[in-house]
Amino acid sequence: MxxxxxxxxxxxxxxxxxxxxxxxxxxxxxxxxxxxxxxxxxxxxxxxxxxxxxxxxxxxxxxxxxxxxxxxxxxxxxxxxxxxxxxxxxxxxxxxxxxxxxxxxxxxxxxxxxxxxxxxxxxxxxxxxxxxxxxKTGGIIPAQSYPPGPAGWWRDTPRGVDASDLPEGATTWAYQPLKHYTIAAPDPAWHAYAEGRFDSIEAARAALGQEARK
Structure with a gap:
């Protein structure tokens, strides 16, 4: 409410x-x-x-x-x-x-x-x-925080992870690796399935394949 x-x-x-x-x-x-x-x-x-x-x-x-x-x-x-x-x-x-x-x-x-x-x-x-x-609830509920480890846990690379160097210029969380992005055209069958035109991706592929052969 x-x-x-x-x-x-x-x-x-x-x-x-x-x-x-x-x-x-x-x-x-x-x-x-x-x-x-x-x-x-x-x-x-x-x-x-x-x-x-x-x-x-x-x-x-x-x-x-x-x-x-x-x-x-x-x-x-x-x-x-x-x-x-x-x-x-x-x-x-x-x-x-x-x-x-x-x-x-x-x-x-x-x-x-x-x-x-x-x-x-x-x-x-x-x-x-x-x-x-x-x-107001400090005596009952601890302040929300989510540290996954002890102090300084972020200094070392997690076991099994190959951490490469960050790209030059990646100094903040707002960093974007590309200046311009190209959105790829969707797969026609998946697009038709997502629009609800077919009950399954298989039906969409079959229908579009039949249309392509006409």
Whole structure:
């Protein structure tokens, strides 16, 4: 079941905050201080580090026009709220959009949309250790990782594998060995079979062979 934007913010408001709501939280500071304070309210976590906050703020500022102004407005809105729950639950319009933009990288650990089907996407890493999707369940579920061996396992060639040198210029995962690709014409029988014109590849070959002899 999908969750709409307001329900998501309300659910965040129900997370027990790790900090007390007080005017001291809203002490004057830099833009990064404001971002970290707003992030603490949204996530309910009091242990967000300045480094992760700075990375996320920089990425969002780069990708969302007017983000600094929207952050300042959201900061002011939350500062005038009587409580964390009331502040998050009452957000609307641009304030709501900005809160969700800030929440996403804190919970997922990245901005943008990663893709496993293309070599380059618009995703950018933000944080792993402070990814709140794992931090909230850290005492029960370990953070997701898939190391196939101990530290440094990638240094040695696996047994039985003849690893040739990488081509010159292959310095990133986005490397493509060819500048231009030529797509070969499909086998007519397989093409016809894939289109559902025949029940089997044998029937397709037989039919096309008969047609070729006519």
């Amino acid at each position: 999908s969750m709409d934007r307001r329900s998501f913010l309300v659910s965040l408001a129900l997370i027990p905050p790790a900090l007390y709501w007080s005017s001291a939280l809203w002490a004057a500071g830099s833009a990064s201080d404001a971002f970290r304070e707003v992030s603490r309210i949204i996530t309910g976590a009091d242990n967000l580090t300045p480094g992760a906050a700075a990375r996320i703020e920089a990425l969002l500022t780069e990708r969302h026009a007017g983000f600094a102004a929207h952050l300042a407005a959201l900061h002011k809105t939350l500062a005038t709220s009587t409580s964390r729950e009331a502040g998050l639950s009452a957000l609307s319009g641009t304030d709501l959009d900005t809160a969700l933009i800030i929440a996403k990288p804190w919970y997922l650990g990245y901005v943008g949309t990663p893709s496993g089907r293309i070599l380059e996407d618009d995703a950018a890493f933000a944080t792993f250790l402070e990814m709140q999707a794992y931090a």
